[in-house]
Amino acid sequence: MAANPSAPAHPPSAAHDASARELIAARGGRVTRTRVAVLEVLRASHQPLNHDQICSALEGAGEHHDRVTLYRALDWLVEQDIATRVAGSDRAWKFELVRHHGHRHAHFHCQRCGRVLCLEEVEPALCGALPSGFSLAQAELVLHGACADCNAPEAGTEHQACL
């Protein structure tokens, strides 16, 4: 870490970091190391991440965060509608930022590489009507199949579990 006090401590993610702090403070929460770090990780990812992936990402960046604290930070982000939970194929929740408010998109679970990707262009829809008396709060659509990478004939690269 550069100790130069006249320059911003972290060059490119500074703006991100700033707005992460603002976002947290705006919700009336305390700006803590873990909340900021988790928010940064989620912001940097274009796919939903589970607790373990987030933990590894932080650990990889040399930051250690307590397991329980991480769970609690994620719970708080979901409570505040900053993030959402996505049901995974294994039985671990995945988390992603709510990027465009109110926008619901489908997810794709690749049965080959195991990744879960956001299909920003695909919205859940129902073919048939809800039985009377039922009220709908939210529709969750998960497609299972093979992703483009795994379908590509030029094998060689094993797209296995690439974060």
Add this chain to the structure above:
Amino acid sequence: MAANPSAPAHPPSAAHDASARELIAARGGRVTRTRVAVLEVLRASHQPLNHDQICSALEGAGEHHDRVTLYRALDWLVEQDIATRVAGSDRAWKFELVRHHGHRHAHFHCQRCGRVLCLEEVEPALCGALPSGFSLAQAELVLHGACADCNAPEAGTEHQACL
């Protein structure tokens, strides 16, 4: 149990039991106590059941089955395409019989009573196209909201977790 050898041992579920045994044998599996019992429970239920609910149902009928054996029986049924796994809202799998082969229906998760119901009339659909290169094996649609029972104004009955 009536010991009369000229009459079927179990009056109403005999047909069920018979075809459960046949179904299992037809897949080349051994007809065991647990597989038959689990199949009967699934057949009798009109909603997906998790491991614990199945275990309770059996226990309630005076039958004890080992936890692990139950898991393995369920795994086998899924492998054989006799049953399917349905992702639950908690992190336990639910299981249901494949009743009409190839028929995919949506599920409804009531956020009030916690039940997961089959919406046999509703099929998953996508609004928007799959990105090129992707191939789809199966679509899974889960609707979240309040079921008819929970929406009914005549409260009194707490529809909580009724099997």
Add this chain to the structure above:
DNA sequence: GCACAAATGCTACAATGTTGCACAAATGGC
């Protein structure tokens, strides 16, 4: 800086599955 509420970091514990392995039981051929 101080006070105080809000978060953290432990340690335990709960829920849901999975693995390995010795033993039992279902099946098919006699």
Add this chain to the structure above:
DNA sequence: GCCATTTGTGCAACATTGTAGCATTTGTGC
């Protein structure tokens, strides 16, 4: 019906994912 073979079972131990309780620390407003 009996035996041999193969398939499942039952148990104990372990793995993963998440929660609860509680003493200690930290962020915030003054």
